[in-house]
Amino acid sequence: MVNKFLTGFLSFFLFISVNLTTAPKAEAAIGLIVKNRTAKTVGGIGAASSAVVFGGGLLLAEAGVVTFNIASAVLFVTGTMFFGALGLITLDGETIADVEFMPIKKTTQSDGLTMDEVRMYNSELDELNAIRKSVQTELAEDDSSEDAKELWNAYKGQLHPYTVKVAELKALELAKKFKVKK
């Protein structure tokens, strides 16, 4: 039976002119989790190294693959850091998922984005994800989301304003779909 989990508030900060508010929530210092050498990662190095031996044969996949069923938000998360260029989801306190920005293939009127904005965002995806990775590695063990926000603010000027706008909106949009397990 799937345990119901309480909806928590996501703690992140917005730094664009859009008038959105956040509800603060204490969360594990993201820097600590990123720097934890024993942390398992989903979709990456740590997970694959724990390959499962199945029936005497080697299974060529990560153990404990987590399914992101975003549409119905049945993902168990213990914390998120989701804003701007930072996309990290912590699962079970020791497994982290490195979530990248992906190309936007189509846009609808409800997105509130113009074709030019989407085109610019798509053309700067490499740069956006490079900044994202840099922010992750620069965070110290005891850094918080405020520190991550400061880094993002320092670097976002290297991107076109359209890219910044789209990235921040999309990160917020996605973050809202997660329910946080207490």
Added chain:
Amino acid sequence: MKNAVFLFLFFALKLHAGNIVVLTSLPPEDARTQAKLERIAHKKLNTLGEHELIIESKVDMVSLYNHLTDKDTIALIWLSHGAYTKTSADSPMAVSPKLLDFKMRDLAFIFKKIHPNIQFLGVVGCNSKQIFSETNLEQSGASIYLPKRKIIATWGLRRAIRKLKRVLKKNNAPALSQRPILAKGHRIDIERSTLGEAFAVYAGDHILGVMPKTLKRQSFYLPKGLTPKIVLKTGTSPFSSEDVFGDISIYSNSGEWKVFSKPDGTPFGVNERIFKLRDPLLEGDLEEYELFTN
């Protein structure tokens, strides 16, 4: 005289029968499985006598790229771990799927360039089909084998070999084309001050080539019509703190390439580099080059 002609034709055909390549890239702790896979490959593929069988282990991106772009490769099977996390199709953020070599470096992107002589390509890793869902491997013209679920290594290899044999039998061993495939592009030279890890060189969705760890300078060609942005990738984990690039510079006739960097000049990214050209590419700077060289 007739015997001499016969022998000449026999060896000529054998020379051009092509290579069947089996590449494995599993980490050290999977050594027993590694050995088992090699035994299976030898046993099942040595019977195809007219083709040369090449089996390599602990394969990195350089060797993979070389075999994928080799005009003598007629069939290639790759075995490694795969990492895939399902997300909604319309999600703007996702965990990107990875195909991992023996040092857990992602090299799924190396499969973007496949020589048209390759008739069969099998990528045996869990959820390979999903890992390559955005890359149209069939475009190369090869028959493709991609497991769509988690797969046991030995089962996957046996299935890939069965399909490989069916494909080769059906195609009835056409002669490999030895004609160079030419294209037009802008030459760029990449130079590094110290030797480091190998990296792949990208522009948009195109892989331009791979720079081996033993080279300090190498030329590549940016295909005509592409945006002048070059991305260099080692495939190492974004959580790895060790930067393996050192100082890298890119030169071309069109001007200076600048690295995408922080205000203090430190490059952005972890074990990757993004370079952009300050000025537009010179149209008169196009050269003809061979698309597949290794």
